Amino acid sequence: MVDFKEEIAKYISKATNMEENEIKSFIEVPKTQENGDYSFPCFKLAKTLKKAPQIIASEIKESIENDLSDNIEKVDVIGGYINFYINKEILIMQVLRDEEYGKSNIGKGKNVVIDYSAPNIAKPFHIGHLKTTVIGGALYNIYEYLGYNVIGINYLGDYGTQFGKLIEGYKRWSDEYNLEENPIEELAKIYVRINNLCKEDESVMEQCRENFRLLENGDDYCKKLWQEFKDLSIKEFQKIYDLLGSKFDSWDGEAAMADKTDEVIQILEKTGKLVESEGARIIDLSDKGIDTPCIICKSNGSTIYATRDLAAVLYRARTYDFDKCIYVTSYEQNLHFKQIFEVAKLMGLDKKYTDGLEHVPYGFVRLATGRMSTRLGNFVKVEDLLNETISEAQRIMEEKNPNLENKEDTAKKVGVGAVIFNNLSTNRIKDEVFDINAMLNFQGETGPYIQYTYVRTKSILEKAGEIPDVSDVDVNVLKDEYSMNIIKLISSFGNVLEQVISKNEPSFLARFLIDLSKAFSSFYNENKIICDDKKVQSARVYLTMVTGKVLEKGANLLGINMPSKM
DSSP: OOOHHHHHHHHHHHHHOOOHHHHHHHOBOOSSGGGOSEEEETHHHHHHHTSOHHHHHHHHHHHHGGGOOTTEEEEEEETTEEEEEEOHHHHHHHHHHOSSTTOOOTTTTOEEEEEOOOOBTTSOOBTTTHHHHHHHHHHHHHHHHTTOEEEEEOOOBOOSHHHHHHHHHHHHHGGGOOSSSSHHHHHHHHHHHHHHHHHHOHHHHHHHHHHHHHHHTTOHHHHHHHHHHHHHHHHHHHHHHHHHTOOOSBOOOGGGGGGGHHHHHHHHHHHTOEEEETTEEEEOOGGGTOOSOEEEEOTTSOBOHHHHHHHHHHHHHHHHOOSEEEEEEEGGGHHHHHHHHHHHGGGTOOHHHHHTEEEEEEOOEEBTTBOOBTTTTBOOBHHHHHHHHHHHHHHHHHHHOTTOSSHHHHHHHHHHHHHHHHHHSSOTTSOEEOOHHHHTOTTSSSHHHHHHHHHHHHHHHHHHOSOOOGGGOOGGGGOSHHHHHHHHHHHTHHHHHHHHHHHTOTHHHHHHHHHHHHHHHHHHHHSOSSOSOHHHHHHHHHHHHHHHHHHHHHHHHHTOOOOSOO
16 A cells, blocks of 8 residues: 555655654644645744745745655645645545555564563452553554564563462461352452551561562472462453453463572672662662662562563563563553663663563553552452443343344443453553443443444445445545545554554554544445445445444454444
């Protein structure tokens, strides 16, 4: 497919000597068709060129208008903008003939590691873990679709002092809890109880630390309990992943890095940067603008999660030869990853690897009553949340379409899709208040709205009976405003996916799907699709089919499955 923005950027770059990629990032789609299909605001060049934006726009137009390809019909200048009018016939046929909708090989030969989900074992999978799971899953799908070799890692929280606490609680009260039924809930109760006791009695906290030290040193009893907690947890987590359609290539958690921390310490010792502070061993990062030092070893000799994260960086560089290693975690961990990325530079890794480390932070999912905490016991389990949303989706469909076949399967797709879309539809860094009614609004900017639009395309195609061959489509039928809005959106699909990975921001794709759904609704309302004029019907039916395919592909990339009927 012709990338019109790229072609325009080349013309402007030649006229101004400005970097093509920078120009491309400034190119806009005008709000009205009268102002062209694409426009470039010359205000961006005024300071550099020391000229008025309108003069710059006129000079660019004069420089390029005689060299334009057939893809661009004309250019004009309005104010400080230079506007480009695309050849509609070329654009329409390009969109209609494309069968891979946004797919590319820009990532060919590049490896991307994505670290996401990463729940703590022996704790419930609550909605605080949901966002990392769906953001990471969407990024996995999109990077893979763009040709990257993707490695998804579920870096389980399966190590640390909390397991010393849990072991201590189990030692004291195992007879009071039944791990055969609802094991995670029972373990969570033990954890809350021992955590409260630790606050009251420092000697209990000290015993918990000792339990973790024993675990690190391979104590048989502590290892046996830890393995049991882990096996029970993964079994419960898999129920959630099955509902969400989540997939991972590795389940290596913190524990898998525990025997690799000695090398990290040895490497850092050789740098002379590893120093003692109040009994602990730290790396001072104040010269890097980070006031908080990175602790490598506690005063009792135990490593911490930072040490294991550094071991993981070494392991992943050697094992996966990554071009990017992306960590999808809450913004609460911003400082931690700043520290890790700086310390990683001291470990002798190739600059390719340290440059490829990226933290992808996201905001909190909150209850109406405030933040959640497993320590306090106020959390919402994702399994309960998904089941509740699925049940509510089924209730709505029973009410609106009681004769619908396969209600349970459709309700599952709608309910789970609503939850996924809700987590991806806004900028990932924004905090989010969970509201099941807003998520399931079929008229709002929601997952069900996109699914409903897709189902409408399927219904039209079923009513049409026969899909015409693309060679029989008269492009002149599709030059109206409502058809062209769809055409232009679909032509931008590949650019949208590239924007997603440039910022690791799935909300760009979510926004695209909302815009395309709205454009199709306007097209549907303003243009009669099934009609007496077979030439008109063929063109509009074909565009309907293409719209449905792009909606489905985009939703699938976000991790959402489409129902065939609603």
